[in-house]
Amino acid sequence: MLSTRGASWAKISFNHGYQNSYDPVSNPNGVWLVQDDLAQFINTHCQFDKICCTYGEGFTGTIRLRNATAKHLNAHFKPAQSIDPEQITYAAGVTGLNEVCALVTCNPYSNDSILLGRPIYGSFSKDLTMRTGVTLEYVDVGDTDQFSVDCVAAYEAGFEAAKARGINIRALLICNPHNPLGQCYPRETLIGLMRLCASKGIHIISDEIYALSVYKWDDDNRPSEKFTSIREIDPTGIIDPRQVHVLYGMSKDFGACGMRLGCIISQNTEFTNATRAICRFSSPSQFAMEIAAKILEDQEYVTGLLEKSHRLLLHGRLVAEDLLAKANISFHKKGNAGFFLWLDLAPYLPLDETNGDAWAAERLLSKRFTAAGVIMATGEAYSAANPGRFRLIFSLREYAVREGRVFWDNDLGDVVLRVDLPGRRW
Ligand SMILES: Cc1ncc(COP(=O)(O)O)c(C=O)c1O
Known part of the structure; x- marks a missing residue:
């Protein structure tokens, strides 16, 4: 028997254990493009004193x-x-x-x-x-x-x-x-x-x-x-x-x-x-x-790390924009910060299967993406005003963006989108 709040928390999703991050060689975790550099810095610069215990x-x-x-x-x-x-x-x-x-x-x-x-x-x-x-x-x-x-x-x-x-x-x-x-x-x-x-x-x-x-x-x-x-x-x-x-x-x-x-x-x-x-x-x-x-x-290291990060983010954004444009998918074009693009997939909502309920259709589309190995945060989870929005992460290495494989960010999960969306029955 749990308390009322315990019982309500028990229904909330969370990440636990292995997350299916993608890399074609070794399957490393890797939402961010500078993690290899950072891990190398940490491994070569850090020695811990017993005070840390x-x-x-x-x-x-x-x-x-x-x-x-x-x-x-x-x-x-x-x-x-x-x-x-x-x-x-x-x-x-x-x-x-x-x-x-x-x-x-x-x-x-x-x-x-x-x-x-x-x-x-x-x-x-x-x-x-x-x-x-x-x-x-x-x-x-x-x-x-x-x-x-x-x-x-x-x-x-x-x-x-x-x-x-x-x-x-x-x-x-x-x-x-x-x-x-x-x-x-x-x-x-x-x-x-x-x-x-x-x-x-x-x-x-x-x-x-x-x-x-x-x-x-x-x-x-x-x-x-x-x-x-x-x-x-x-x-x-x-x-x-x-x-x-x-x-x-x-x-x-x-x-x-x-x-x-x-x-x-x-x-x-x-x-x-x-x-x-x-x-x-x-x-x-x-x-x-x-x-x-x-x-x-x-700070010299930080400046270099950030410069590299910005270069790779720009590249990732341009690759993603190019793929989305080719696939004729609309997205929020403004902005030059963060790791994501806000897609408008409203035209692809399977409204005929949800009696016209667009939020239910968004959830259904999300489930189908998940089943197909493509996980994106939904607009509903981000309190979007209108149904059909999805958040796409592009801060992956280019091959992952192009292939559209699964990775995880926070407990909502994010993934790059397969670019063959139009015409495909999800
Ligand atoms: C706006 C914002 N705030 C906070 C967080 C979580 O930060 P932390 O990892 O430090 O808990 C995130 C993670 O996605 C975020 O996007």
């Missing part, structure tokens, strides 16, 4: 790692006010810290909620709610570009509509660069959102885990977007800096989700203290922190 400095990030992270973020995020190591708190991944944000900004089971645009990273729906007693309010921006400053009005409308239903919005969560749309928020939109949060007296939490996975188009006709951290904007006259929090981690830019390291950067001492108090439940490994510190301290 202890609790070390506690559960919130070693001084060495927080110093190295501050240096890294100050170099790459160009913050208006430099980031002090004391503003940084580490935990075992951004996943846990997203939950912590919900825990420390919202009261449980009291109509407290977090505002998000959609589509958005699907795991937020679990990470922020499963253990917190907090609900999520998704804002539909309709035809508005969710990165333009016009989206601010949509968020305000979402806030007011929720309020009218008795929902207390406590925070706005954005993902910048965006997962799954791969776009960066322009500075003026960030300022608009910061002003909105200031006027409503709520926190703004910016998940910037893809901050340095932004590649540049080598085509003059396609302007590259620049990543602007929310910390790059001087909050003076816009918002109390204590309402602004940033999430970052090793999982994406370094291709090292296995390290299980994420951090939150906040100028709010009370928020930071609360976060640190509960980080004991998601403490990072001392070994992982040693490795990450070693990497981040070597």
Whole structure:
């Protein structure tokens, strides 16, 4: 017999054991293109002291790692006010810290909620709610570009509509660069959102885990977007800096989700203290922190790694775009960040088999992809407004993109698409 929550968690999917990653030679794991380089760096640079076998400095990030992270973020995020190591708190991944944000900004089971645009990273729906007693309010921006400053009005409308239903919005969560749309928020939109949060007296939490996975188009006709951290904007006259929090981690830019390291950067001492108090439940490994510190301290290496990553991401994106164009599949063309493309497979939904229920048809299509060895996150999992969207990962070696084999990212699973989609009965 389980508790009610235990019984409901028992129905939620999770990864356990071997994941079917693809490589034609040795079947290595490999969503990210720089993992070989990183593994080599770690194997040649890391020796561990016995201190790593202890609790070390506690559960919130070693001084060495927080110093190295501050240096890294100050170099790459160009913050208006430099980031002090004391503003940084580490935990075992951004996943846990997203939950912590919900825990420390919202009261449980009291109509407290977090505002998000959609589509958005699907795991937020679990990470922020499963253990917190907090609900999520998704804002539909309709035809508005969710990165333009016009989206601010949509968020305000979402806030007011929720309020009218008795929902207390406590925070706005954005993902910048965006997962799954791969776009960066322009500075003026960030300022608009910061002003909105200031006027409503709520926190703004910016998940910037893809901050340095932004590649540049080598085509003059396609302007590259620049990543602007929310910390790059001087909050003076816009918002109390204590309402602004940033999430970052090793999982994406370094291709090292296995390290299980994420951090939150906040100028709010009370928020930071609360976060640190509960980080004991998601403490990072001392070994992982040693490795990450070693990497981040070597900024020359980091620059080289990121340059390589950007080159390979651009190549992967161009290969995927080319294959999709040949297959006549529509996708979200904007953006130059992250590892994914947002496909529109609405024309392929088997509506005739689901009595016209398009969400059921999306699930059916997804099942057929899975059975055929092609696994992509669905639009439904990413809170898409319309059915038929799928998230395709292109950050694989080219042969994998071309062959369309299975690999896994997070617990939703992602895969490159077979390109013979049109005309095929899935
Ligand atoms: C936007 C976003 N935040 C957080 C995470 C999870 O980060 P971590 O591996 O540090 O838990 C992901 C992983 O896909 C993500 O896309």
